[in-house]
Amino acid sequence: APAVSESAESSASASEAAEASQPAADGEGKTFKIGFAQKTMDNPFFLALANAIQEEGEKRGWTVSVLDAKNSLETEMANMETFVSQGMDLIFLNTIDSEGAIPEVQAATAAGIPVIELDSGISPDAGVVTTVFSDNRGNGRKVGLYAATCYDEGETISSVILSGDKGNPGGEDRRMGLFCGIIEARAGLTEEEAWVEAEKFNQELTDNGKAFHEAANFEVLGQGWAHWTADDGLPAMEDLLVANPNINCVLGENDNMLIGGMEALRAVDKLEQVQMFAACDGQKEALALIQQGTSYKASGENNPNKVAELGYQIAEEILVEGKDPTSYPEESHTDAVAITPENVDELYDPNAIF
Amino acid sequence: MKKATFFLKKYSTYIIFLVAVLICIAISPDFFTPTNIVNIGRQYAGLIIVSMGMLFVILTGGIDLSVGSIVALGSVITATCLVAGMSLGVAMMIALLCGILCGIITGVLVSYAKMAPFIASMAMMTMARGVAFVISNGSPIPTPEGSIIWLGTGAVGVIPTLVIIAVAVVVAFWFMQNYTSFGRIVIAIGSNETAVRLAGIRVKLYKTGVYVISGLCCALAGILLCSRTAIGSPVVGEGMELDAIAACVIGGASLSGGEGSAVKAVIGVLILALIGNIMNLLAVPSYPQDIIKGIIIVASVLLQTLTSSNKKEA
Amino acid sequence: MKKATFFLKKYSTYIIFLVAVLICIAISPDFFTPTNIVNIGRQYAGLIIVSMGMLFVILTGGIDLSVGSIVALGSVITATCLVAGMSLGVAMMIALLCGILCGIITGVLVSYAKMAPFIASMAMMTMARGVAFVISNGSPIPTPEGSIIWLGTGAVGVIPTLVIIAVAVVVAFWFMQNYTSFGRIVIAIGSNETAVRLAGIRVKLYKTGVYVISGLCCALAGILLCSRTAIGSPVVGEGMELDAIAACVIGGASLSGGEGSAVKAVIGVLILALIGNIMNLLAVPSYPQDIIKGIIIVASVLLQTLTSSNKKEA
Amino acid sequence: MDTTYRVQMEGIYKSYKGVHALTDVSFAVKPGEIHALVGENGAGKSTLMKVLSGAIAADKGSIKIDGVERNITSPRISRDLGISIIYQEFMLAPHLTVAENIYIDRLVGKNKLMINWKKLKKDSHDLLEKLGFSEIDPDEKVGNLSVAYQQVVEICKSLSRDARVLVLDEPSAVLTFTEIQKLFKLIRQLKEQGIAIVYISHRMDEIFDLCDTVTVLKDGHFVNEFRIDEIDKKSLIYQMVGRELSQLFPKRNAKIGETILKAEHLKAGRMVNDVSFNVHKGEVLGFSGLVGAGRTETMRSLFGADKLDSGSITYKGQKILFKDPHAAVRHGVGLLSEDRKQQGIVIERTIRENTTLTSLGKVSKFGIINHKKDKEFTRDILARLTTKYGDMEDSVSCLSGGNQQKVSLAKWLAADCEVIILDEPTRGVDVGAKAEIYKNINDLAEAGVAVIMVSSEMEEVINMCDRVVVMRQGKVVGELEKKDMNDKNIIGLSMGVM
Numbered sequence A: 001a002p003a004v005s006e007s008a009e010s011s012a013s014a015s016e017a018a019e020a021s022q023p024a025a026d027g028e029g030k031t032f033k034i035g036f037a038q039k040t041m042d043n044p045f046f047l048a049l050a051n052a053i054q055e056e057g058e059k060r061g062w063t064v065s066v067l068d069a070k071n072s073l074e075t076e077m078a079n080m081e082t083f084v085s086q087g088m089d090l091i092f093l094n095t096i097d098s099e100g101a102i103p104e105v106q107a108a109t110a111a112g113i114p115v116i117e118l119d120s121g122i123s124p125d126a127g128v129v130t131t132v133f134s135d136n137r138g139n140g141r142k143v144g145l146y147a148a149t150c151y152d153e154g155e156t157i158s159s160v161i162l163s164g165d166k167g168n169p170g171g172e173d174r175r176m177g178l179f180c181g182i183i184e185a186r187a188g189l190t191e192e193e194a195w196v197e198a199e200k201f202n203q204e205l206t207d208n209g210k211a212f213h214e215a216a217n218f219e220v221l222g223q224g225w226a227h228w229t230a231d232d233g234l235p236a237m238e239d240l241l242v243a244n245p246n247i248n249c250v251l252g253e254n255d256n257m258l259i260g261g262m263e264a265l266r267a268v269d270k271l272e273q274v275q276m277f278a279a280c281d282g283q284k285e286a287l288a289l290i291q292q293g294t295s296y297k298a299s300g301e302n303n304p305n306k307v308a309e310l311g312y313q314i315a316e317e318i319l320v321e322g323k324d325p326t327s328y329p330e331e332s333h334t335d336a337v338a339i340t341p342e343n344v345d346e347l348y349d350p351n352a353i354f
Numbered sequence B, C: 001m002k003k004a005t006f007f008l009k010k011y012s013t014y015i016i017f018l019v020a021v022l023i024c025i026a027i028s029p030d031f032f033t034p035t036n037i038v039n040i041g042r043q044y045a046g047l048i049i050v051s052m053g054m055l056f057v058i059l060t061g062g063i064d065l066s067v068g069s070i071v072a073l074g075s076v077i078t079a080t081c082l083v084a085g086m087s088l089g090v091a092m093m094i095a096l097l098c099g100i101l102c103g104i105i106t107g108v109l110v111s112y113a114k115m116a117p118f119i120a121s122m123a124m125m126t127m128a129r130g131v132a133f134v135i136s137n138g139s140p141i142p143t144p145e146g147s148i149i150w151l152g153t154g155a156v157g158v159i160p161t162l163v164i165i166a167v168a169v170v171v172a173f174w175f176m177q178n179y180t181s182f183g184r185i186v187i188a189i190g191s192n193e194t195a196v197r198l199a200g201i202r203v204k205l206y207k208t209g210v211y212v213i214s215g216l217c218c219a220l221a222g223i224l225l226c227s228r229t230a231i232g233s234p235v236v237g238e239g240m241e242l243d244a245i246a247a248c249v250i251g252g253a254s255l256s257g258g259e260g261s262a263v264k265a266v267i268g269v270l271i272l273a274l275i276g277n278i279m280n281l282l283a284v285p286s287y288p289q290d291i292i293k294g295i296i297i298v299a300s301v302l303l304q305t306l307t308s309s310n311k312k313e314a
Numbered sequence D: 001m002d003t004t005y006r007v008q009m010e011g012i013y014k015s016y017k018g019v020h021a022l023t024d025v026s027f028a029v030k031p032g033e034i035h036a037l038v039g040e041n042g043a044g045k046s047t048l049m050k051v052l053s054g055a056i057a058a059d060k061g062s063i064k065i066d067g068v069e070r071n072i073t074s075p076r077i078s079r080d081l082g083i084s085i086i087y088q089e090f091m092l093a094p095h096l097t098v099a100e101n102i103y104i105d106r107l108v109g110k111n112k113l114m115i116n117w118k119k120l121k122k123d124s125h126d127l128l129e130k131l132g133f134s135e136i137d138p139d140e141k142v143g144n145l146s147v148a149y150q151q152v153v154e155i156c157k158s159l160s161r162d163a164r165v166l167v168l169d170e171p172s173a174v175l176t177f178t179e180i181q182k183l184f185k186l187i188r189q190l191k192e193q194g195i196a197i198v199y200i201s202h203r204m205d206e207i208f209d210l211c212d213t214v215t216v217l218k219d220g221h222f223v224n225e226f227r228i229d230e231i232d233k234k235s236l237i238y239q240m241v242g243r244e245l246s247q248l249f250p251k252r253n254a255k256i257g258e259t260i261l262k263a264e265h266l267k268a269g270r271m272v273n274d275v276s277f278n279v280h281k282g283e284v285l286g287f288s289g290l291v292g293a294g295r296t297e298t299m300r301s302l303f304g305a306d307k308l309d310s311g312s313i314t315y316k317g318q319k320i321l322f323k324d325p326h327a328a329v330r331h332g333v334g335l336l337s338e339d340r341k342q343q344g345i346v347i348e349r350t351i352r353e354n355t356t357l358t359s360l361g362k363v364s365k366f367g368i369i370n371h372k373k374d375k376e377f378t379r380d381i382l383a384r385l386t387t388k389y390g391d392m393e394d395s396v397s398c399l400s401g402g403n404q405q406k407v408s409l410a411k412w413l414a415a416d417c418e419v420i421i422l423d424e425p426t427r428g429v430d431v432g433a434k435a436e437i438y439k440n441i442n443d444l445a446e447a448g449v450a451v452i453m454v455s456s457e458m459e460e461v462i463n464m465c466d467r468v469v470v471m472r473q474g475k476v477v478g479e480l481e482k483k484d485m486n487d488k489n490i491i492g493l494s495m496g497v498m
């Protein structure tokens, strides 16, 4: 637990220090107060992101305070309001809901505090500086494109999908990305056309619980809700396997759920027959599996360190160099990358927290 | 001396709350600022309203787990109606009616079909959430520009509109509990249902009534939540039932019915609010926060039971 | 004729369950396959064990909201110990002791400090989850290869080890409830605590006892969950309290205490299991799933109350 | 059409799970008549009245009110017909105040929205005053009142309704002579006003004192109806019990031994204020006094059920304080509570479980219950009290009030106490059963057990006790030996006029 307790001390003492030295806070080479309103910490990715934000800040000698909304919109609003009343210089936000924090962001901006959105999508109405993504859709699509190459042309891709939580926009983006990539490659469409098809495909899945794309020769036979965890991924996969014993593909909205689902495949000796693709995270356990040449084939890179780095780069431009916060594009992506057996060696770091 | 202990016992909930406020003021300079107070008010207006409905259900000895889902349903329906071009008034009407409908279903299952309130309201929790998902197709629904946000961000002087609405609801419940036969009979039902039935009172009607009122409160809270963010979301209000029940119980309500007070339930909400707020202000790291929160809840309730333990050992 | 209705009333829970099974068999050819049955057994072994502990708490008229968090704590502690190189036996011991400790705290708060079980266990829910997060630093903990997975995937013949453990626990509770003075006193406390106290029985000790037993069951379930995926996770078991309580209530337990049966609580779990399983098998679209689930719960409980409604109107 | 009767019940049948509680029972009351309904415990008296009040539905039969046939399917209908009933089990909401309970169904006046608290309190106070209980505060929560005062509230509740038919199901069981006299005065006034009154009681004196007519039920059947001047006590008992009752108070041959328990200067709460007494082995010590004299509280604090503020107890020669009932029971002291339903029995559990609650150790080994032994043990103990029950696996709630009392007592007989405190042991018990309970008390005393009997029934105290302690306002005001024991002395002491 060192990472957390460290940040506790530093942020608590930091806010006191900042309180005392407020008048001196502007100008060059000075220290800045940064707030990070994180949506949840119940998942290694978000933990790693919070740590990365903390570390990048400390590298620069700034003080960073992290608040966790625990997936509650109400708490998120409270957190944002807290930062505004504490007079932060800049706020990083990872919002729960794309529309959820608009008034709070607007209030912060009105108080002269720029807000940079991290990771999750936010409505353009909010008026954040920019949203720094590891591009969920892009990652999904890259993985989907790769998945398409793992099957013969005439072979039907018979899949099931493990989804996170109902109504989660990030999950939906990842899911659609996967569909888009597979359809794009297999049906020979342009990216733009493929997105349209993916959207239709996803709606079909929502309405009927199954979906089939003829041109791509691609079907999703069932969707299990596994709340982002391995523990729920396992039973969901077990049930899906009973109903669909002949699948050859498992898609997932993150790595954890697939890692759980893998146990179900192992139990019925289907690891040979089924290949697994996660739209997201590239967490180290998954990378290890990819490296070992198992049927876990690919994961989208969602590197928290890269997101934090890009976020601070922009923050510095605004706070130190005085760049106009409204001059940024809506989205700033870290590059979408599919981690596959081909490139896993470069990207795998067994000592990462995530 | 005697009088002092009596005073202490009667007002222990309030005293604990005051002490908590003083502690917060002492440990965080940000706490007692107008912005922060207004923030707390805005943030917890919804929970206060939901807790009022919950209190009446609890008074009859029931429980309503469906509150969070009905809040979500209310929020989604309001947004959908606004998107369809209806006026805010009509949209609110429809949302409130849906809340009432949910309440009627739960109430009828409990009173007439004699289902355990826990199960009936749990089924309603699942169903209302499902309906909210179906209506919204699983995604948040942004409302048309300017259609509702003024309600959530508005204020009369410094007092946010949301707070005014919440206070009005609390006053209404306080009045209902203390000055109407409905309120007293609700308590009597929780205290001894058979006695009330044998007094020739239509117990089933009253019991259905409290769930309807709870549904109505939830829908209202849903509208207010929607007005804060200007979006209707099918995922809001998850876990709200626990907070609402906890607020009532911290405010002295008994889950077996017959005991509880509207004003004290509000204090219960505020104690929960304080705990959340102060930890954020102090930037307590997220994981130990849970532990500290648990300890504070235990401590505050313990202090209350200790100061008010005049109960006979019977 | 009379005998037939009596039979129907007494065994209504089982009959409803059988009917549900038959319906499942009829609508899905995959349902009644050995793999699926074994899967259900594995998936719900944990919940069955947790429900047993919950049942005893409910029998005394209490409630334990902390179960899911203690499950997570048990899972995290087991994994942490295994990673630290301890043997599975020692790791399990430590996890079970932690469960007992949590139970003691809740139990003492309820019995000796007279705190409402809802609040005491809610505080414990928050605290245990917090501790699980702190220990695991918020991330799942993979256990060393081969240290525990054999437990989760193992089987004796076709029967999974997890199912055997769950059955053993159920038998133990059934025995406890029907053949020991502990069980009898627990039920009596739930029916009339005062009378039991005045009969010279140490009610506080027994009341603490049920929370300890519940904590122990949760820790065991946590170990088993960890053994399934070979990962200790601080987020497992969220919302498990609702499922466990629902299982007990579907199995005829009354939340005001004094009523409930271990075997019927298992049937309660299985009814919930059936609902979840059949929806996955049939690939019911996600959003309406919740609505259907709610309706099935209502229907099954309603059928039960209707067939067994010999309760006097007094 | 026969309008001479206010209520006519004809051919009423009611059975519970095969138990025939009522079989072809007919019953009629005239306006201005006080009609007693008597019978053994479980004869069906309460059931018959519950049918009249709409609390339960009869299987068969007709009810006419003022000659018009009525279908009473709910309490609401019977209330609207002017039928008011005081149930044997209290029907009060403990969390509400006295005033609210009395006016529960009329909290707001017609066409009003708000409760007028002032008027409500005043009305309640007037009503209580009329009954002679102005000491009861209309603002007090009913849950805080003693059982006796709860009974008074219950009476007020029915009287407040301007009833045309008033049913009182054992209203006097927890009252003492002074309250009973107040109650009788009131009932006679109501009779003058032409109200039809049904009075259920197991106290023979009251029936002959108050009533005009008496109907006897036995085992759910109508036995006979008499004008009260046609019959005497002995033959009425014969009609009820079906045999000659040789002696209500059997002879006792107990040797009074050494002092076993000595209480000195006990103080507890408001109600126990310096109480001292002692009791010997083989002795039956009575406690008498008015309602609220603090007898119950004294016993509870002695037993460890309530906190004892100060005072000392010497038990078997050793100073000891029982910190909780467990400690008391372990040392061989038992307490039969006066509040049977709230504190005496576990009403939803079976007869067997209730009976062996205090003696689980005897029927179990290592905490595992031997069911065979348990059953035999239960059967024997219940047989000693000639308890009437169908199956010992039925819940106690299926028993009639008197039989519930016997189960409650059986529990303490099973515990092998050396000192047994019986608070109103014969509350609601029929004459036949009373004789058996007295016989058992004698058996206990003969076996050397010290029996403390708190009782409000004068006859019982005088005939059963070796000595009687009289309490008043939390203090012991006198102790009477057998020779000085008579109505006059006891009443005088308890009212403070002596």
Ligand SMILES: Nc1ncnc2c1ncn2[C@@H]1O[C@H](COP(=O)(O)OP(=O)(O)OP(=O)(O)O)[C@@H](O)[C@H]1O
Pocket (backbone or CB within 6 Å): C312, C314, D016, D017, D019, D020, D021, D039, D040, D041, D042, D043, D044, D045, D046, D047, D048, D088, D397, D398, D399, D400, D401, D402, D403, D428, D430
């Ligand atoms: N709810 C019930 N369930 C089953 N049997 C019942 C129930 N209520 C009463 N009985 C049975 O009906 C019969 C009549 O009971 P009732 O209470 O009318 O007797 P009672 O004459 O009022 O006796 P007591 O003088 O003891 O009050 C008894 O045999 C009793 O066991």
Ligand SMILES: Nc1ncnc2c1ncn2[C@@H]1O[C@H](COP(=O)(O)OP(=O)(O)OP(=O)(O)O)[C@@H](O)[C@H]1O
Pocket (backbone or CB within 6 Å): D135, D136, D137, D140, D144, D145, D146, D147, D148, D149, D174, D176, D271, D289, D290, D291, D292, D293, D294, D295, D296, D297, D338, D454, D456
């Ligand atoms: N004026 C009053 N108002 C309210 N409560 C009272 C009043 N007087 C006494 N009490 C309550 O009554 C109880 C004591 O009376 P209780 O009738 O139990 O004594 P007792 O001598 O055992 O009488 P009983 O003759 O019924 O056995 C106490 O709990 C006390 O709080």
Ligand SMILES: [Mg+2]
Pocket (backbone or CB within 6 Å): D045, D046, D047, D088, D169, D400, D401
């Ligand atoms: Mg009776």
Ligand SMILES: [Mg+2]
Pocket (backbone or CB within 6 Å): D295, D296, D297, D338, D423
């Ligand atoms: Mg008394």
